Structure formats: structure tokens, C-alpha cells
Amino acid sequence: MEIEEIKIDSIKDLIVASSSFFLPTRKDGFFDAYKFCQKFEAKKILKLFSTQINNQIIGYISLILDPENNFLDIGPMFILKNYRGKGYGQKQVEFVITWAKLNNYKTIETRTWGNNLGSRKIFNSLNFIQTKEIKNDRIDGDSSIFFELSL
Ligand SMILES: CC(C)(COP(=O)(O)OP(=O)(O)OC[C@H]1O[C@@H](n2cnc3c(N)ncnc32)[C@H](O)[C@@H]1OP(=O)(O)O)[C@@H](O)C(=O)NCCC(=O)NCCS
Numbered sequence: 001m002e003i004e005e006i007k008i009d010s011i012k013d014l015i016v017a018s019s020s021f022f023l024p025t026r027k028d029g030f031f032d033a034y035k036f037c038q039k040f041e042a043k044k045i046l047k048l049f050s051t052q053i054n055n056q057i058i059g060y061i062s063l064i065l066d067p068e069n070n071f072l073d074i075g076p077m078f079i080l081k082n083y084r085g086k087g088y089g090q091k092q093v094e095f096v097i098t099w100a101k102l103n104n105y106k107t108i109e110t111r112t113w114g115n116n117l118g119s120r121k122i123f124n125s126l127n128f129i130q131t132k133e134i135k136n137d138r139i140d141g142d143s144s145i146f147f148e149l150s151l
Contacts, residue, residue, distance in 0.1 A: 001088065003095045006050040008034075008041050011060055014050075018060075018078040023113050024139045033062075033076040040064050040075070047072075049095065051079070051088055058083045061092040072100055074110035077119070090122045097126065101151050108151065114143040123147045 008015070015034045022031040040046035040062075047063040059079035063072050074096060079089045100108055110128070112119040124130075128147035137144040 001091065002052045003049050003092060004052070006048050006057075006060070008037050008046065008048055011048070011050055011057060014057060014060060014078070014080075015076070018076065021078065022076060023116075023142060025144075026137060026139045029139065033078075036075060037062055046075075049092065049099075051092055053083070059088055059092060061096060063096060067103075067105075070104060070106040072096075072105050072108055074108060084118070089118060090125070093122050093126055097149065097151070106151050108149040109147065111144055111146045113138055114145060120145065123149075 012034060015037055019031060019033045022033060024030050037046055037048065045065045047065055049061050049063075050057045051059040051061075059077070061077040062075035064075050065072050074093070077089065077092055079092075097108065108128075110123065112123070114120075114133075126149065128149045130145060131148045132144075132146040134144045134146075136142075
């Protein structure tokens with residue numbers, strides 16, 4: 001397994017395809033992961049890593065950087081369905097933690113939704129603290145859950 005930095009347009013199809021796995025927020029109705037990444041790429045604060053197995057890209061994780069404040073936010077992260085439950089999702093977040101420390105970041109924030117047991121488990125087991133829950137924040141009535149890790 002390899003995790004390496006990648007340019008947004010090299011994995012456009014994967015990012016576009018991943019959008020349907022992100023629960024829509026109430027505000028947007030539909031979450032477009034590619035537009036999200038493009039917006040921050042245009043501001044030059046997007047960092048994108050892909051996970052590869054035998055030269056096949058099976059997932060990605062996106063970061064929104066705020067280096068002046070030593071802060072980064074984990075944006076969309078994704079593992080292809082057939083590769084889930086094998087530890088790759090957690091490996092991507094572990095990679096980000098190591099990368100953040102090496103690059104002098106002090107805080108990582110992220111959010112997920114209540115029913116996303118996979119990502120909640122990943123953040124909990126990597127010692128992220130749950131800082132906030134906003135109930136009924138999603139179009140289907142689910143909550144938003146906020147996590148923070150101090151490095
Ligand atoms: C969330 C996601 C990236 C997790 O990737 P993954 O490779 O399946 O996760 P891992 O295999 O590393 O799982 C980590 C832990 O969570 C558990 N887990 C994973 N998916 C789970 C699920 N759906 N329900 C319950 N537990 C789950 C695993 O059993 C594992 O626990 P363990 O360490 O005790 O064995 C992946 O499911 C995905 O791409 N989902 C769709 C997009 C998404 O939801 N992205 C995250 C938005 S915040």
C-alpha cells in the first residue's frame with residue numbers, strides 16, 4: 001500500500017464518484033466533493049493524498065490547510081467499497097497525522113455525521129476528541145459530529 005500526494009485532476013473521476021457516499025447536508029442538498037476540492041485548490045490550500053494498491057488508486061483523503069494558524073481540516077476522505085473494512089481508511093488518517101506533525105501543524109479538525117460509524121471509529125481510535133454535536137443538522141435528520149486532535 002502506498003499513500004502519496006496527487007493532483008486533483010488525476011483523480012477527478014474517483015472524487016466525482018465518491019460524492020454519492022457523502023450524506024447531503026441540509027444546506028446544500030447534495031454534496032459535491034469535486035467542487036469542494038476545486039474551491040480550495042483555487043485558493044491553493046488544498047492538499048490531496050491517494051492510496052494505491054498494486055498501482056490502483058483505491059481511495060483519497062483531502063486536507064484544507066491553514067498554515068499560518070498551524071491548523072488543518074480533513075475534508076472528504078474515501079475508500080472504494082470493495083476495499084473497506086481492511087484498515088485503509090484508518091491508514092490514510094494516520095498518514096495525515098504524521099504529515100501534519102512533520103509540517104508543524106498543531107491542530108487537526110474534521111467532522112462527520114452520526115451514522116458514519118466507520119469514520120467515527122477511526123477518529124476515536126486515533127485519539128481525536130469529539131468537540132461538538134449538532135443534532136438534526138443533516139437533510140435526513142442525522143447529526144453532525146465535530147472532532148479535533150491536538151498534535
Ligand atoms: C469512512 C471510510 C473512509 C472508512 O474506510 P475503511 O477503509 O472502511 O475503514 P477501516 O477499515 O480503516 O476501519 C477502521 C475501523 O472502523 C470500523 N468500521 C469501518 N467501517 C465501519 C462501519 N461501516 N460500521 C462500523 N464500523 C466500521 C472497522 O471495523 C475498523 O475498526 P477496527 O479497527 O476495530 O477493526 C469508508 O467507509 C468510506 O469511504 N466511506 C464512504 C465515504 C465516507 O463516509 N467518508 C468519510 C466521511 S467523514
